[in-house]
Amino acid sequence: MGMSRETLTKYLTEAFPDAEITLTDLAGDDNHWQAEIVSAQFAGVPRVRQHQMVYDALKGEMGGVLHALALKTRAPA
Template sequence: MPMAANEIETLIRAALPDASVTIEDLAGDGDHYACKVVSEAFRGRSRLQQHQMIYAALQGHMGGTLHALALQTNAPAA
Protein backbone atom coordinates (compact mmCIF):
# COMPACT_ATOMS: atom_id res chain seq x y z
CA MET A 1 0.00 0.00 0.00
CA PRO A 2 1.47 3.39 -0.99
CA MET A 3 2.23 6.07 1.56
CA ALA A 4 0.33 9.36 1.29
CA ALA A 5 2.31 12.60 1.01
CA ASN A 6 0.52 14.06 4.03
CA GLU A 7 1.61 11.08 6.13
CA ILE A 8 5.25 11.69 5.14
CA GLU A 9 4.88 15.36 6.05
CA THR A 10 3.26 14.52 9.40
CA LEU A 11 6.12 12.20 10.36
CA ILE A 12 8.77 14.75 9.39
CA ARG A 13 7.00 17.60 11.23
CA ALA A 14 6.67 15.43 14.35
CA ALA A 15 10.46 15.02 14.42
CA LEU A 16 11.30 18.54 13.18
CA PRO A 17 8.46 20.86 14.29
CA ASP A 18 10.03 23.97 12.71
CA ALA A 19 10.46 22.29 9.31
CA SER A 20 9.17 23.66 6.05
CA VAL A 21 8.21 20.55 4.07
CA THR A 22 7.37 20.40 0.36
CA ILE A 23 6.46 17.04 -1.20
CA GLU A 24 5.90 16.21 -4.86
CA ASP A 25 4.53 12.87 -6.09
CA LEU A 26 6.88 12.19 -9.01
CA ALA A 27 5.04 9.30 -10.66
CA GLY A 28 1.47 9.76 -9.43
CA ASP A 29 1.62 6.36 -7.77
CA GLY A 30 2.19 7.29 -4.11
CA ASP A 31 5.52 5.42 -4.15
CA HIS A 32 7.95 7.92 -5.70
CA TYR A 33 8.31 11.32 -4.07
CA ALA A 34 10.62 14.31 -4.07
CA CYS A 35 10.80 16.04 -0.71
CA LYS A 36 12.40 19.35 0.25
CA VAL A 37 12.88 19.99 3.96
CA VAL A 38 14.23 23.20 5.48
CA SER A 39 14.90 23.17 9.23
CA GLU A 40 17.13 24.97 11.68
CA ALA A 41 17.96 21.52 13.10
CA PHE A 42 20.09 20.91 9.99
CA ARG A 43 22.44 23.84 10.65
CA GLY A 44 26.01 22.62 11.14
CA ARG A 45 25.20 19.06 10.12
CA SER A 46 26.49 17.26 7.05
CA ARG A 47 24.11 16.35 4.22
CA LEU A 48 24.40 12.70 5.31
CA GLN A 49 23.40 13.58 8.88
CA GLN A 50 20.47 15.66 7.60
CA HIS A 51 19.19 12.78 5.49
CA GLN A 52 19.65 10.35 8.38
CA MET A 53 17.44 12.64 10.48
CA ILE A 54 14.71 12.41 7.84
CA TYR A 55 15.02 8.63 7.56
CA ALA A 56 14.74 8.37 11.35
CA ALA A 57 11.63 10.57 11.26
CA LEU A 58 10.07 8.20 8.72
CA GLN A 59 10.19 5.44 11.35
CA GLY A 60 11.22 2.56 9.10
CA HIS A 61 8.80 3.30 6.25
CA MET A 62 11.64 4.06 3.82
CA GLY A 63 12.30 1.05 1.63
CA GLY A 64 9.05 -0.58 2.67
CA THR A 65 5.82 1.38 2.47
CA LEU A 66 7.73 4.24 0.90
CA HIS A 67 9.63 3.00 -2.13
CA ALA A 68 11.58 6.08 -3.31
CA LEU A 69 12.22 9.50 -1.80
CA ALA A 70 14.49 12.07 -3.42
CA LEU A 71 15.59 14.33 -0.57
CA GLN A 72 16.77 17.91 -0.59
CA THR A 73 17.59 19.24 2.87
CA ASN A 74 18.85 22.64 3.99
CA ALA A 75 19.07 24.92 6.98
CA PRO A 76 17.21 28.23 6.54
CA ALA A 77 19.12 30.99 4.80
CA ALA A 78 21.06 33.07 7.30
Protein backbone atom coordinates in the same frame (compact mmCIF):
# COMPACT_ATOMS: atom_id res chain seq x y z
CA MET B 1 1.30 0.19 -1.45
CA GLY B 2 2.78 3.64 -0.92
CA MET B 3 2.62 6.43 1.60
CA SER B 4 0.03 9.18 1.40
CA ARG B 5 1.04 12.84 1.43
CA GLU B 6 -0.76 13.19 4.77
CA THR B 7 1.21 10.37 6.40
CA LEU B 8 4.54 11.56 5.03
CA THR B 9 3.77 15.11 6.15
CA LYS B 10 2.86 13.83 9.63
CA TYR B 11 6.15 11.97 10.07
CA LEU B 12 8.22 14.89 8.83
CA THR B 13 6.44 17.61 10.80
CA GLU B 14 6.68 15.55 14.00
CA ALA B 15 10.45 15.28 13.56
CA PHE B 16 10.99 18.78 12.17
CA PRO B 17 8.26 21.02 13.62
CA ASP B 18 10.06 24.21 12.57
CA ALA B 19 10.58 23.08 8.97
CA GLU B 20 9.36 24.35 5.67
CA ILE B 21 8.48 21.13 3.83
CA THR B 22 7.61 20.78 0.15
CA LEU B 23 6.50 17.36 -1.09
CA THR B 24 6.21 16.32 -4.73
CA ASP B 25 4.71 12.99 -5.81
CA LEU B 26 7.07 12.22 -8.69
CA ALA B 27 5.12 9.34 -10.24
CA GLY B 28 1.57 9.98 -9.02
CA ASP B 29 1.58 6.70 -7.11
CA ASP B 30 2.29 7.74 -3.48
CA ASN B 31 5.43 5.64 -3.76
CA HIS B 32 8.02 7.95 -5.33
CA TRP B 33 8.36 11.24 -3.48
CA GLN B 34 10.65 14.22 -3.47
CA ALA B 35 10.94 16.14 -0.20
CA GLU B 36 12.53 19.54 0.19
CA ILE B 37 13.05 20.26 3.88
CA VAL B 38 14.43 23.49 5.32
CA SER B 39 15.00 23.19 9.05
CA ALA B 40 17.17 24.89 11.66
CA GLN B 41 17.93 21.37 12.92
CA PHE B 42 20.17 20.95 9.87
CA ALA B 43 22.44 23.89 10.75
CA GLY B 44 26.04 22.72 10.88
CA VAL B 45 25.05 19.12 10.14
CA PRO B 46 26.65 17.31 7.17
CA ARG B 47 24.28 16.46 4.32
CA VAL B 48 24.59 12.69 4.84
CA ARG B 49 23.56 13.09 8.49
CA GLN B 50 20.68 15.39 7.47
CA HIS B 51 19.34 12.64 5.23
CA GLN B 52 19.80 10.06 7.99
CA MET B 53 17.73 12.32 10.26
CA VAL B 54 14.94 12.31 7.68
CA TYR B 55 15.08 8.51 7.32
CA ASP B 56 14.95 8.20 11.12
CA ALA B 57 11.81 10.37 11.09
CA LEU B 58 10.13 7.83 8.79
CA LYS B 59 10.28 5.20 11.54
CA GLY B 60 11.40 2.29 9.39
CA GLU B 61 8.90 2.89 6.57
CA MET B 62 11.59 3.81 3.99
CA GLY B 63 12.20 0.90 1.64
CA GLY B 64 9.02 -0.83 2.76
CA VAL B 65 5.85 1.24 2.58
CA LEU B 66 7.74 4.07 0.90
CA HIS B 67 9.79 2.91 -2.09
CA ALA B 68 11.70 6.07 -3.11
CA LEU B 69 12.38 9.45 -1.54
CA ALA B 70 14.55 12.06 -3.25
CA LEU B 71 15.79 14.49 -0.60
CA LYS B 72 16.86 18.12 -0.66
CA THR B 73 17.71 19.31 2.83
CA ARG B 74 19.25 22.50 4.19
CA ALA B 75 19.21 24.94 7.08
CA PRO B 76 17.47 28.29 6.61
CA ALA B 77 19.58 31.06 5.10
